Amino acid sequence: MAENDPEKGMDGLRTGTVRQRIMNILRHENLTSKEISKRISITQKEVIRHLPNVAKSLSSKGFSLNIEKPQCLDCGFMFRERSRFSKPGHCPRCKGTRITEPSFSVGLL
Helix, strand or coil: CCCCCCCCCHHHCCCCCHHHHHHHHHCCCCEEHHHHHHHHCCCHHHHHHHHHHHHHHHHHCCEEEEEECCEECCCCCECCCCCCCCCCCCCCCCCCCCECCCEEEEEEC
């Protein structure tokens, strides 16, 4: 069996439930919902829908879902108070739409 054989499943990306696969890839990297969706072949909306449950599962195992908050690229406003996992539509300060996507990783509690 080759090292990159799809049947074997690289890094747990093809085995387990969707939420388990999300947790596995976030243990190794800091990724946006778009990057996660490409890695495990589901839509970005599905990833966002699963993230609250991933956070709960991780906390019960002694880990946390770390979130790098979105930021406006025009004025630098940081969305510190935002609790949603999706990207904001526009900046409340300058009304700009050039906003970074939140990114996610797994860390210890």
